[in-house]
Every structure is written in C-alpha cells, then in structure tokens.
Amino acid sequence: MDHLFRRKRVGLLKPLLSLSLVFASFLMIHKLKLSEKDAVGVKHMRDEGWCGSECFSFKKGAVKTSVESSDSPVSLLDSQRVSNGTPASWDAQVLNCSEDASVRTQDWFRRLDPRFHQFVLHRHCRYFPMLINHPEKCADGEVHLLMVVKSVIEQHDRREAVRKTWGKEHTVDGKKIRTLFLLGSPTAGKDTKNLQKLIEYEDLIYGDILQWDFMDTFFNLTLKEVNFLKWFDIYCPDVQFIFKGDDDVFVNTHNLLELVGFKVEESKEADLFVGDTISKAIPIRNRQSKYYIPRELYDKPYPPYVGGGGFLMSSQLARRLFVVSEDLELYPIDDVFLGMCLQKLHLSPELHPGFRTFGITRRRVSSMNSEPCFYRNLIVVHKLSAQELLKMWSVVHNEELVCALRTSI
Template sequence: SEWSRGATVTDMDHFFRRKRAGLVKPLLSLSLIFVSVLMILKLKLSEKDAARIKQARDASWCGSDCFPAVESNFWRINTQHAPSKRTDAQQVSNGTGWDAQVLNCSEDASVKSQPWFRHLDPRFHQFVLHRHCRYFPMLINHPEKCADGEVHLLMVIKSVIEQHDRREAVRKTWGQERTVDGKKIKTLFLLGTPTTGKDTRNLQKLIEYEDKIFKDILQWDFMDTFFNLTLKEVNFLKWFNIYCPGVRFIFKGDDDVFVNTNNLLELTAFKVEERKDADLFIGDTITKAIPIRNRQSKYYIPKELYDKPYPPYVGGGGFVMSSQLARRLFAASEDVELYPIDDVFLGMCLKKLSVAPELHSGFRTFGISRHKASSMNREPCFYKNLIVVHKLSAQELFRMWSTVHSKDLVCAQRTSM
C-alpha cells in the first residue's frame, strides 16, 4: 500500500543519513535499476490496454522516430521553418504543426565583443551566447491531448525524467484526468533531456515506456537544467498555441506541489461569473523584487546580465491563467529576450502586455510556513482551504491528499492565511 511504502521510504531516509557520503552514488544507481525494472513490469501489465488503443495512438503520437538520429545536443534548434510531415487532424485544423527541426544552433559570436561580456560570470556564458535559441525539436508529442472536445482545465507540470515518483503521485492525486461537474481536466508533464553525465540512453527508454502507458508527456530536445526552465515556458506556449484551441484555463506548476483541484475550479468559475477571466493570471505574486547578487544563491544574477528591479511576477510553483492570455503571452514572449529565471521571464512578458498578475492568498508557492517544523505545514484543514502548496515529497503528497479528502476530516471553519 502507499502507506506502507511511505513507512519504508522514511526508514530509508534515516538509513541514508547514517551512511557515509561514499555510499550515495552506488545506492542511487541501484535505485535507478529498481525503478527501471518496475516500469518495465508496469508496461508488461499494460500491454493489453496498449494493444486496444494502438491504432489511435499510432495516428497521433510522435516520438524520436519523427526526427533524424542525431546525438543529443543542448543547443539544437530550428534555423528555418520547414513544413511538418505530420498530418494528424489537430494539425490540419490549425494549418500547421510543430515545425522546429533537428539543426544545430551555433553561438552568437558577436556577443563576445561586447565589453560587459568580458566581466560576466562564466556560469552565464553559454546561456548568453545561445540566448537566441528558442524553439527545439519534440521527442515526444501529444497533439491529440486537447482534441477530445472542450477541455476546461489543462494541468501542465514541469518535471525531469528522473522524478518518476513525483509524476506518479500527481497522476493519482490532483493531476488525475477526469471530468468534474461537466468540466474536463487533462494533464501534461513538460520534460527536456537528461543532463550530461547521466545514463541518457536508458533514461530516455524509461520515459518512452512511461509515456506509452500514460500518454501525458511532452518532451523537447534540450537539456533539463535550471537555466533552461525558461525554454519550457516558451516551447509550451508555442505548443499550446498550435494544438489547444478549445482549452479554457491552464494551471501550470511544479511536480512537488499540492493542488486542491476543487478550489481551483471554484476560483475559475468565480472569475467567469464576474467576467474577469480574459486576462486571468493568478498566483503567489511577488512585487518590488530585485535581482539576487549573492553568488551562492540558486537565483544569482550578475549586474552585467540585469541591473534593474524585476516586474511583478508569480512564483512558478503554481499559477492559473486563461487560454486567451496564454495566446497573447506567446506572441509577446517572442519579442522578449530569454531570461535565466522562468518566473521572472513570464513577468517580463506580462509587463509587455500591460497585465498585472493577481495575488491570491490560496497560492502558497513558498509553503505554508518557512519553518519546516511548523505544525501548520502538517495541518490538513489549511490544505483543504488553500489552492496550491509547494514543497511536498511524493509520499507527503499521497498522505495529505488522502487526509484532506477523507470523510472523517472535520474543519470548524474556512481559514484564511
């Protein structure tokens, strides 16, 4: 059961903490092998279902066979728009398909002659030299995802190949595809390729097996790194603009968040009723922020790269926007220079559209409390009344989801924080 697995994971956590650091890599390798075996077994069990839908899937799924076999390259991009060979119904209805081809994107050598570049932190050199590389080939595509009638809410989750347990938790909790009061909910995970030094070939096979089972992964041919999170934003916006004409709202977030789906649907219904849904962009809004200059910070930005206050933006752990605004964001994003922090980049695009993101107290992308030991972080009634809470492990998500949806849970009153 999930609870017994949770107990086992807790015991293992204590075990790892007691062992010396030298044991970590061998144990991680064993874990990868174990996950591989589990996924292959799951695939075997699903073969009967897969056979039943094979014909429909073959007509719509585009894997690595759609592109020439070229060694994975971080900066691969289209330099010309060649017509796509795909002829699925959704592509025909839009007049086009995904058109990024397997071509190398060379660095912009002219940047090296700029005086500021010589003083720029070397960690940002590759980002700046390839900042013009924007759209990448798709290794896994699902153009049919939005084609099955009108989709009210599209759940879009940023993930990486190795985080299978998080995707599994999302699929079985708030990301489950279903219809609620006539409102259809669909789910997609956004992935790149494994970073250098990892077992790329086997990891890619694993993600293809996983997608064959669940059919909910979009994968592009750029490496999954922190700076490349912005590439997930722009490539998804382009994909959405091509393939999803009937979607009403998009929830976009990380794979380590708790989402109260019912509360999210209530929020969108309220905005529709008030006729305030056209420019809807709601989350944990951050205003008057400035770039972090601490070199040890994950979010460090040197002055040479950006030296002014940030526009208002929302924490990327989870936010909701309307489809109308998403299409406008796509158009605006093409004229905004890529920025290494994806949350801030979307804020820049919103500013270009003169749209201010709306702050909502139900979105807690920094968690309920900054103190991990706080009892509030384990209080199910807070989760019941919020919309998004960030920073939960897969097991914590399973536990909290089960508790919040238990008929035995009684909350005295709605609590606003």
C-alpha cells in the same frame, strides 16, 4: 522508479536492485513495439554543449505522437489553423543552435560570471524539436482546464503522485480536466539512452508527456515556458484555462475550479493571471544563491511576477503571452520572464492568498505546514515530496476530517 519497486535496502543490495530495474525496464520497452507509436528515429550524439544534440536535423515525422489518421480531429484542426496563419503542427524540426560569437566581443560579456556564458551565447535559440508530442490532448472535445506540470525525467515518483491526486484526468460537472508533463532531455553525464527509453515507456502507459530536445537544466526552464506557449497556441484552440505548476505542489482542484467559476461569473477571465504574486523584487546578487543574477545581465527591479510553483491563467491571455514572448530576450529565471511578458502587455498578475508557493509558512519546521485543514482551504501549497502529497491528499479528502469554519494563519 522508486514507487514500482520497494524492498529493504542494505549494503550493496541497493545498486544491484537499481541495475536490475533498469535492465528489466529496457527489455520490456523493446518488447512493446506497438504500431501506433513511431520510433524516435534520431541517434543522439550528446556532449556538454547547450544544444543537447549537436545541431542535428530531424526527419519529417520523427516525433513520437499518438495521432496519425488523416481523419482525426487533429487533422481537421490543422486545416483550420493553417487558414489564420498559425502553424498547423510543430515546425521546429531542425535544430541549428550555434553560439552568437558577436557577444564575445562585448565588454560586459567579459565581466560576466562564467556560469552565464553559455546561456547568453545561446539565448537566441528558442524553439526546439519535439521528442514526444500529444497533439490529440486538447482535441478530444472542449477542455475546461489543462493542468500543465513542469518535471524532469528522473522524477517518476512525483509524476505518479500527481497522476493519483490533483493531476488525475476526469470530468467535473461536465468540465473536462486534462494533464500534461513538460520535460526536456537528460543532462550530459547521465545515462541518457536508458533514461530516454524509460520516459518513452512511461508515456506509452500514460500518454501525458511533452518532451523537447533541450537539456533539462535550471537555466532552461524558460525554454519550457516558451515552447509550451507555442505548442498550446498550435494545438489547443478550445481549452479555456491553464493551471501551470511544479510536480512537488499540492493543488486543491475543487477550490481551483471554484476560483475559475468566480472569474467567469465576474467576466474577468480574459486577463486572468493569478497566483502568489511577488512585487518590488530585485535581482539577487548573492553568488551562492540558486537565483543569483549578475548586474551585467540585469540591473533594474523586476516587474511583478508570480511564484512558478503554481498559477492559473486564461487561454486568451496565454495566446497573448506567446505573441509578446517572441519579442523578448530569454531570461534565466522563468517566473520573472513571464512577469516581463505581462509587463509588455501592461498587465500585472493578481495576488491570491490561496496560492502558497513558498509553503504555508516560510519556516519549514512549523507544524502549520502539515495541518490538513489549511490544505482544504487553500489552492496551491509548495513544497511536498511524493509521499507527503499522497498522504496529504488522502487526509484532506477524508470525509471524517472536521475543520473550523474560519482559519487564520
């Protein structure tokens, strides 16, 4: 919440001010009891296990949602979706996620790096109860582009920067752009109760958060992929395109919409999946790497996949990805998992030079990484802090900025 409270911090003043902010926010949340917001209705008993909450049951209607009227567009949508066999609403209301004990008897599991044990024992756990839902997000007429942003609870400043820049909801030439942030639950050992209250208050203000009850960890990023794909299949029948990215990227929405327009003109939107494609990659065996994968878990080259910092896909392909994803074992790297889904559809992602999910250059100290004319000509650039994003957005959209007609990197 750094953007809400800025002072010079010295000595013990910083922790005291942080405590004051949490306390003030907590009091504010309790005062804001609006009738259209349901209470979450579940007491969490957190531990360090995979489930987040230890295999609890959700009462019907416990999910926070801003749509309740039976005459709402979502209710009409639900009745139509029931007829074609798709669930009319989020149906993962009970979490029963005990480990698959049979895996422990396998020789390969005994050799497996212990840090992957919990993932393997629970990777059959796929869909989780929702703590915050917005089924109305796609029901407000036809949405041309849905901006879907992966985030975690503590990154308030990043979400705020996205809302003020490329994630701002608006209409361009009659084309609606809507935004959603995907969250899990606070990891064990954190002040989960107050963090949850803060995120509920943030959603009360902006109404743009989807939250599931699984711990927000690196290995669980794939859960965000599959849970979102299911959510999208249920609630977004009229959305045409999805941009999916991280909360620390710069997105040139004008260039993104132009790319969408070109694909539509060429009638190539049905299989559209475009980004910073990585081909002929192999699993990283360096144990110190964030992306380390032991041979026991995966021992062949990766299929082509795109960097998860940001990519564009059509709604038609998203629904097909949802179907094939249900028959694949979850993989701890979400980017690669989507590549596996595409491979099963016999498709490859399209490489586009406008998507720079590793930055403009791989040398972070390079002056090119802060050159605004590159940002004006690209679509996605990774990786920026909240402050850098706000500054670059302002500079790039400054009418006095003069750039060469052609640039080369």
